[in-house]
Amino acid sequence: MDIKQFERISKALGDPHRIRIMQQVGKSPGCMQCADIVEMIDLTQSAISHHIKQLTESGLLIAEKQGRNIKYAVDKDVVDTYTKFLQQLKG
Amino acid sequence: MDIKQFERISKALGDPHRIRIMQQVGKSPGCMQCADIVEMIDLTQSAISHHIKQLTESGLLIAEKQGRNIKYAVDKDVVDTYTKFLQQLKG
């Protein structure tokens, strides 16, 4: 992982709404849809769409289109790679 | 670790200068001083002081005063606690 992607992921994790989205998607393996997230968080659909975009663009979430819905999942490999970079900071 | 501290740490890690500071402090165990960081990064002393403040306030760096210098070290426990929170996001 390069420093730029580490930065992008850290930024994506630096917002309470996005942290909550990650927690919920993590808990609901494979079956979390955007509409569910909209119900869960007190923001407009637009704002949530922006947040999800940051999470998918950083690589933390994988989006899979299913008809007119989208299913999200946490990319565990990305979390692990990020974790490794982080651990290296300990020296 | 609560969600608020996780957010603070993520934010602190969401900047390329601060990532570099973490990397260098990690590599130079116990003997990194502010002046060394100022030499390393092409920013004013003021800007670097602000960045270091974010890193210490998030808990990532421990500052130890030594005369008129300050010695920095990575708080490995904080990194580990953050890592655990992160791993929980995988579900």
Next chain:
DNA sequence: CAAATACATTCAAACATTTAAATAATTAGA
């Protein structure tokens, strides 16, 4: 095909972060 559903995009306003200049505070050494 028309209407409804689900999500994305554009844009502008509100808000937050980053940076440097100037200045302050603390400490060491002459």
Next chain:
DNA sequence: TCTAATTATTTAAATGTTTGAATGTATTTG
């Protein structure tokens, strides 16, 4: 004590992020 060295703070400008309203784009269903 006076001066130099090291780090912190205040302030203001520039830049970046977050948010919602409005609108757009697919896709399903009647």
